[in-house]
Amino acid sequence: MISPVSKIAYCASRTCRFRKPIDVRALLEKGLDELGYRDRIGLVETECLISCFQGPSIMLLPGGKVFQVLSEERFTETLRGLISEPQLPTLPPPGEPRIEPDIPGIEHIDFFAKQRLIVLRNRGHIDAESIEEYIAHDGYLALYKALTAMTPEGVIEEVKLSGLRGRGGAGFPSGTKWEEARKYATFPKYVICNGDEGDPGAFMDRSLMESDPHAVLEGMMVCGYAIGARQGYIYVRAEYPLAIQMLRTAIDRARRKGFLGRNILGTGFDFDIDIYPGAGAFVCGESTALMFSIEGKRGMPRIKPPRSTESGLWGRPTCLNNVETFANIPQILLHGGAWFRSIGMEDSTGTKVFSLTGAVKNVGLVEVPMGTDLRTIIFEIGGGIRGNAHFKAVQLGGPSGGCLTEQHLHLPATFDTLQAAGAMMGSGGVVVMDDTSCMVDVARFFTQFSVDESCGKCVPCRVGLKVLLGMLEKIIVGRGEPSDLDRLERQAVHIAATSHCGLGQAAPNPVLSTLRYFRHEYEAHVREKRCPALVCTDLIRFEVDAEACKRCGVCAKVCPVEAISWRKKEPAVLNRDKCIRCKACIRACKFKAIH
């Protein structure tokens, strides 16, 4: 029997296993065995098929359609249907029933339908360990084109034309950076790929390195050709062992195929890449600190000038870009800068991968054209707020990003609009918060992160942030005074204005943006000594509001120390002497009757 399916990829991640404890591999093996396809259809284990919220799932190749595995019982039957019919990569005519109603195809789901995949296009579609599959998906064609049909200047022109801006946070135009690095006639030069990805919650770079490592390598090689470098380094966070392994394998395969090493593709171009596992500090993601770290020194940002493009690693011209930035390069060369520029917005072209987390229904990586508005990302792709809560804020740009409100949901997500609104693109973290979040507490949480991660070099960041944190803590425990808010703001502005690197400069963003958009919440804390979101324990009275109480008694059931007494049809009574302030009752009460 011939099947249009040649391979089945399945998700082996823990997330999916948690959702439904099904051993997909065993099921698939059994099914294929029974159907007689065991030898003909290969199985590929992948880490994620971008549908964590509805896993476990499988993907049929070629074509790349993803299906959800819902039941073990009828699996073999379902499989027969799936593999005996061609799974064309086009959409079936609208309205036509799915092949198997239990398993919806992904392109019908909003989560995917609104996405536009450029850098994530190969993820899950190809076996990351197979260079042949990458090549079959136009892999290394861009490199070939660059080496045989383009001058280094031509490559740089194309990248400039594309309008590509760095995806590592600051959004620096990549073509301009390459041009700078090319300008200096000091050799050797270096290309560095920044895979440090220190933002908690962000994992797009990891996902790229794990699922499509060759695209990153190819981008680096093109960069090496453009600027005149012969050596590249990938600095990968040490907590990403799989990414390191995948990159190692990819580098090894590329060397064997002659894409890396001497005289690449017979063009006389030499280039090689080595991996450097990171040192584990957030600040090591900053470009100059990263270079120190590779040199074996303490990862601490240095002063500029000189820029790294003039004197970077080992004092040589160095071009450093983010993983996602490099992954865009092959597509830009293949389809042209003009094509790339046509996607997204005028000053922010192409797509951006966001990692959507928090109180939304669908969480995960989403790749959308730049300028997609926040409402689309949160409510259409993300499916809106989980449970019966309401949207309150969205925090953009990692730990030092800012919090935006409902009024900003129409904003197109571009580098500049976000910056103007007091948030930032950062690495693309999107944390959605519902009304159970206290914004003062949110600010404290992110400030704590920055305090812990400050490298300690400069006074405003090292001491200033600590002082800022102290002020927030004072407010949270109810000892804040109205005048503290102005001092808080002045202090935050001072840190941002005088800190040395991006960490210190951006670290006050959470405080500044929440003060700007949620000042009333701070006011409630300092004037009324009240936490409206019922998060700050010290500001909660732990009383049952007899009027609001619907007498359901849930609170009494969840209280671990039996501090709440309840009799049918009577409001609950909370005994504060026994109460350990664990807030279990507050979370359980649907009517917000305890505060």
Next chain:
Amino acid sequence: MITLKVNGIEVSVPRGSTILQAAEKAGVFVPTLCHDRRITPYGACRLCVVEERRKPGSLIPSCFTPARDRMEILTETPAVLEAVRTQLQLILVNHPLECPICDKAGECTLQDLVIRYNVTEAPFGTEAFARYLDRRSPLIERDMTRCVLCGRCVRICGELQGREELEFQHRGHKMVVGTDGGRALDCDFCGLCVSTCPVGALNDKLFKDGTRVWKLRREPSVCTHCGLACEADFHLEEGQLRRVTPAAPTGNGKGLLCARGQFGWRAFRSPSRIGAPRIRRDGVLHEAGWNEAIAHAAKALDAVRRSHGAASVALLTADHLTTEEAAAWGAFWRDTFGGGPVGSIQADGYRQILETLAGVRGARVAGGTPRDLDEADALVVLGGGSAELHPVLKPLVNGWLRRGGRELAVVSSWPDALTRRATLPLTVTPGLVEDFCGELLAALGSERAGAPADLARYGIDSCALARLVGLLVESRGVVVLVAPEPWGDNRQKARLAAYLQDRVRAVVPLGGQVNSAGAVLGSGLVSDGGAGNGIALTEAIEAGRIRALYLLGEDPLEGLPDPQRVRRALERLDCIVCQSPFWTAVTDLAHAVLPSALLHEKRGSILSLLGESRSLRPVLPPFGQSRSDGEILPGLAAALATGPRVPSAPSMPEPAAPRPAATPAADEAAMPFRLEAVPSLFGDGILSRQSPDLEELRRGLRVVMSGEDFERLGLAERETVEVRTPAGSARAEAERDAGMLKGLLLLRHAAGRPAGLSLIRQGAGCIPADIVRIGT
């Protein structure tokens, strides 16, 4: 040049200057805490912020931001003042206010700024972390609770001193400056970290808790521990010396000192200073008046002169005379003793090389100036131990290297401080540096400028050698430093230096004592036939050609190898006159002891190795009855004026060739190591040897070996071992050094120690040796 305005004042500065430099030029004060002009800017304190008139609201750190043409910088806008005040308040959060018990009070940058900016309240509270207090380290106390984390010490230690002894540890508000593993300091003790610390975190222990800085008077002077004669500030309280610090790094001053300069000053008042003249009568030294002592000395010298001829009296100088004194002594010696043998022990190598250079060129040898060093494209160092002889070369060369694109070639048989920084290290087989220089000279001199014939013998890589030859052949931008071996032969180096001196930018002989350059070049305190070295002297005494010695601060017993033989020779002499500031071993044998003053007690000028002339004024009162060498001379000259003047050609002892090694004794062949005596970082000279504090750093005789040998011998850290050579045996503390070749031993701190000197031979660059564990 670019032109900009700072607070409305127009200034022009070279392109690439920082805004801070422009402000300084305009005479505008900008507060800084983490900046030290000796090192690269760092940007940590964020106090130096300024505003640009056209970009209000954006605060620019001025210490590293380049100035641009037509900028209009404002340093006192409300935003700037507010930022500076907030920054100071933040710094004070973690800084204990213990000014009353802090030595820095009165010269503390933080204190000064707090007062200047009128920071009188602590809106952010105080939270002084208790960080560690290191009292175990010698000479430097580290009270890290006071540290403001400006990083100046870390940077000056790494960038200039090249030690990286101090490092940042931990992150964020937990950050501290420390040593690895929190151990006590074990470094060069250059004191640069102490000199740069803007607060009272790094303290000079010799100064600590003694007085308050506002009671001190600062006297600019120079350091007299070596021939670089670095400028130093002497701080006195009612005539008492309290501390020495590097001269402020302004103008041309480099603002550098080493351990000797900063911590070696207690030598000036060491208990072995001689207070009054003595004469030997009936075999015992008796105190005497000056006239009597001089007459006694003159009589003995005159007797020798009359019976054996003037040339049988030799003079050894430690080169601690001012140039004027040296001139007078030179003239006196020529007139009275016919220019008989003049030499030096400590400065022997230096004098040998310099006199060879002068012999080729006539007396006008310029040497290299600091500017030559600064502007050189490449430095070639011939011989090991240059930065051990003159420790401030280390920060000088490191600072020079930091500017990038420069080549440092070092020819040495051991990993000395500069070899470790060299871009072109050439490690020559121990004992063969002299031969190598000879062959290099032959190769350079011959038409085919090829490489020395037998490379394998020298153990150098041929590419490195070709590069060295290339440097020496083509470049006018090359400065050559020649470092003599302390007790070795240096004639080949001298000849090579003489060959090179017209071909490269400058040749600088090293190894001179504080005014060796002045004595030789400025006034000719030399003998007509060149300096006699120690072995020649010993042999001449043994042969009866030399019958009397006049010692100007020098001591053959403490400075020459094989002290037993030297003692026997000295005991044969008819007369020894010791004119010295200190009691040393040889004063016991003297017929007359004339206490002389130290340079800091005199007036006059000296000439540094780099041709800088420095004038001295007395900063210390004379000690006891001691007199300057210049004051002593007239009496002596008068007493000897009546004698027969002997103009005859002196029978100058030829510098001895290294004696052909005697057929190796059986035990010699079995000795697995080669031992080389190397200069001490803490000074081998007569003055440095008198400092108790430098002696504490030396920790006695030390023998250094490779880690591999150290482990193979199963030694413990700092274990005392017995070192044996065919010349003798002695106990020394064993030390390991990862950079060392296997099979090589370095002997440190031999000078001044009979045990150490008894291990080595004059003229032999290196000697077979063995290490024996004690008790096995």
